[in-house]
Amino acid sequence: MKKPFLTVTLLLLSFLSVFAQNNIEEKQWHKVDSLLNSYYQPGTPGIAMAIIKKGKTVYSNQIGLADMEYGIPITDSTVFHIASVSKQFTAFLAVLLEKEGKLSMEDDLRQHLPELKQLPYKITLRQLANHTHGLPNLFELARLRGIGIEDRMTHREVVQMLLNIKKINFKPGDKYEYNNTGYVLLAEVIERIIGKPFQEILKDRIFTPLGMMHSMAVDNSSLIVKNKAHSYRLTNGEYENYAFNIMVNGSSGISTTINDLSKWAINFQHSENQEIFQEMQEKTTLNSGKARHYGLGLEFKDYKGLKVVFHGGGDAGYRSYILHVPEHRFSIVLLGNNNDFTPLKIVYETVDLLLKEYQKEPLSPKKVNYTTQELKRFEGTYKMFPGTYFNITAENDTLYFQSYGTHDKAPLPVIGDGDFLFPYIPTSKFSFYENGFNFHIADFKYDCKKVKLNAPKSKDINLIEYTGIYKSTAFNTVYELVIKNNQLIAVHSFNDNIDLHPLSKDRFYSNKPFFGTLDFVKNEKGKIIEFQLSGQNLNSIKFKKIY
Template structure:
């Protein structure tokens, strides 16, 4: 009887898998064509896998894993998957919570006492949904003068992060995607288990799921078998684009298309414990205000042409990765690449192909023409993040984009219904609302608010007030401010000088994302004693003028 039941289940499973393969098989030549349109055998390339009802029904690879040695990409090529790593860290944390070893509602200071000076409670849950408010490790690394040519290991990154004392915002007040939360979550997992994070990941996920070619790398100098090299497209062809910053938890996993397909199969056909964990990972998060955000715990959900989609992408130097699930149709797509383009989003071309009969096409915009007067309503200066400003200009029945403080302008073609294409970055558009717009770049959305900036000219300011050497205590970073060619500049021994442009009284901006805006503080006598630097994913990092270490608050 038992044998008959097992045989019946096996026949049923194989029948479903064969049905899925036959259902989509007619589209496989078109998928080949889509891949060949973006890649060729002599350039960096791509590995793609399509999984349906628990079985890989399509797999293909095009291009070079190693151009110097003419090694082609195969199903055993090991790719760095960048932020797709986050879902493995979230899964591990939830697994340990199921076992009673931690709670996602715990204060992180319970496990990381080095962060006891933080002004607010931050939970493990908030580390995993990007609402923690901690400054991003990438910007902190740049602030320390560590560039793409400098190697930095995971442990060196953690040592830096455990010095954080100032937050961008109170935990739960905002959603701000960054890597710090997951790096610290990996450190917590390591401390709870008493084992290296890489070993925990291997023993609890990779080995059980047959992902034998997968590993977390904590040092960029380590040798990885069958490694895909990282490349960047330049005018004359491709050049190496090495990954020298290594973090676990937020990134760091190297895997193959075959192994990552096994992970997609687990998502499609999980055991009861895994199903409960995946459901928690997909659940939208909530801010303190009650506002819902689409990011869960290492996974994000959205609607695509009427379909509920679960996904996550990754990008680091020249590596690109994407994993996407359509639960209603037991369909998943996995993509790995080693060149810095936006081709991972071709997965949506495949969805359009496979599920064209059930997709709901977006409604056509009602308004596709704007008068000069109507375009004027979009005009203004907008802030993407502190120090990063754009001008939107309307003239000659056209809307234009301009980097603040520059003269060049670039036209924005009309899409319709207050949306304009930004054709200078692939898959990018502006969606305007009253006094703001959403800067849509692929899956990322940046809220840009309209701001009023005072007109302050450098020649009207006594720049000599600001010169001196400033130190940040948290990260032991020094900058010298000096005047050169009648311009205030910030100098660090490990980077090029940063030009500072006045925007308001005692405020300057630069064109560097990690050094976006400097706000200076004065003492009771009116002398400059400190500045606070803000930028992309960091706020108010304090630098005190040497000899003026008293608090500026």
């Protein structure tokens, strides 16, 4: 008589346990819903988000419009451009082909792309994928030619531009410098080895096996992408189209849905190819022995005691992010079509909501208040990139930021222990160390070193000797340097005029990152024969004086 009673009791307890568990999860999802609703509203560009746990999608939600002109909402079938999240697909393919014996990640790039035989050093395929190759970045090279992201440039046109590179920014392996050139060239290597278009290789080796039937690599902005989310930005309180037309494969280019990208996250959680993903998560070691927490298309760090593996992407108004917490087989996938930093906030706030019990809160800073005298040690001029300089000053117990050569200054609120918020760009801060600081912007970190500048006035320099027409034969573009209102100006057929300011004799700078500093070179007779241009992800590109 007791057995049936015991059985019924156990079944009831089991039911109540499942009910309670479902009830707890339901409350969790309501919290995530509230989080999304706090950032996005109907009638505006928005996001698609999914949460994957132990190989299953346990949460999916979409908010906002894919097309504002026709009022088409974002759904789980909406296709987004995922920008740099594409890099992990290229890296996966490269390592997969290495396992199959079709290439080695230690191969010399020049072996596969003989057009680059003039490069002075061996660059390995691994260095292409971990951003230690030293090659100039494709977007800055395009800007030099007057091509912005809104201008049309196909993948094939970008490849042809990159195959004309003759110089590198630094010896391969000496530095980590994130850019897109390495992955475009890696995709070209893969394409030549397999003998098929890169788009077909992705489809055959990744998309079709995983059932990602609504994913494709787009190499030309003229291609029609069904159910496409359009790119937008908010300007002066109004949304406008934010075109993105430079299409490249390898570093970017994949268009996909939230459902398809969730399948890629599930593949990461319990893939038969764990050996490949493990290699993609190995730290990058520089020639100096210093390690960087970037592997092959994947980054990793400690976040409040949790080991997270992640990568983000952003082109024009498109935003994408994948974050994994491997220990808990937990992933978040997010896609958006508005050019803000909200997706980054949402991903980490969701981790805080759902995995709080496993987190360790960071220690509170010891030093949160500074006197003017204490802040004086941070004062100085700092170089971020060639031509990009900041002044840091202290007064009234407050640290101030100022772009070099300007008069306006902005306060930097204290976070603590040498960290200061940079509230003018979301998710940004300055972390000071002796004679430098790290400028954190989202997942990026830029090292800014203290420098001494004593720039002369333009009126004290003979500007006439710098005027003339200068040409880069490698990238087939021409600038004319002229004088207007006692100011040296670089004039280009497509770019806006660029004001040049003297840093020292025979050296000028501008406030354009792609046109940072110009070092003029003279012959034995003292006549200028060229200038060498350096900037963000560019170093010593020669422009010969032709007139």
